[in-house]
Amino acid sequence: MNFRKDSRRSKNQNNDEQKKVLDKCYREFVRVNRKFFDAQLPTPVIALNQRFTARAGAFYPRTKKIALSWKYYLAWGLKELLGVLRHEIGHLALPKEGHSRKFKELLEKLEAPRYSKPFTKHPFRYEWECPNCGVKHWTRKRVVLACGKCCDRYNQGHFAKNFQLQMVKELRPRRPPSKNL
Ligand SMILES: [Zn+2]
Ligand SMILES: [Zn+2]
Numbered sequence: 001m002n003f004r005k006d007s008r009r010s011k012n013q014n015n016d017e018q019k020k021v022l023d024k025c026y027r028e029f030v031r032v033n034r035k036f037f038d039a040q041l042p043t044p045v046i047a048l049n050q051r052f053t054a055r056a057g058a059f060y061p062r063t064k065k066i067a068l069s070w071k072y073y074l075a076w077g078l079k080e081l082l083g084v085l086r087h088e089i090g091h092l093a094l095p096k097e098g099h100s101r102k103f104k105e106l107l108e109k110l111e112a113p114r115y116s117k118p119f120t121k122h123p124f125r126y127e128w129e130c131p132n133c134g135v136k137h138w139t140r141k142r143v144v145l146a147c148g149k150c151c152d153r154y155n156q157g158h159f160a161k162n163f164q165l166q167m168v169k170e171l172r173p174r175r176p177p178s179k180n181l
Pocket of ligand 2: 091099180181
């Protein structure tokens with residue numbers, strides 16, 4: 001799904017859609033709570049945050065509130081947002097664990113992502129790889145670039161053809177993974 005700007009939609013359209021999305025979120029919570037926690041988790045307040053542009057979701061342990069980014073939903077759609085919700089439900093279930101191993105194991109069970117996708121308006125088109133160290137890089141345009149790390153390390157910081165990034169994929173407009181949730 002392409003990034004859509006909030007402002008292109010009318011207020012009512014947004015309100016209706018937000019209600020629907022929130023409803024789906026609460027249903028997802030009930031489903032996950034029944035399936036994995038014997039319905040023992042307290043129901044959190046789930047809210048859609050209009051301003052989150054760098055984080056997809058957050059859990060506030062003191063108030064047991066889960067906030068999810070509306071812009072993330074607009075960029076990536078419901079399925080991805082529900083993934084973020086399951087991640088935050090993981091924090092609700094293990095509030096003192098942070099991102100510990102135990103927490104990560106729970107995420108796997110919940111089929112929840114560890115990272116969110118970035119919020120960029122500009123989708124990347126090309127995926128590149130360093131032939132030496134295998135590091136990946138994404139760009140919007142075709143470029144001639146060499147791996148900075150390898151050039152620094154083995155060529156005194158100068159461009160070296162040996163380390164020229166090789167294009168490995170042309171992507172449909174997409175963004176690379178990133179960001180801790
Ligand atoms: Zn490299
Ligand atoms: Zn987290």
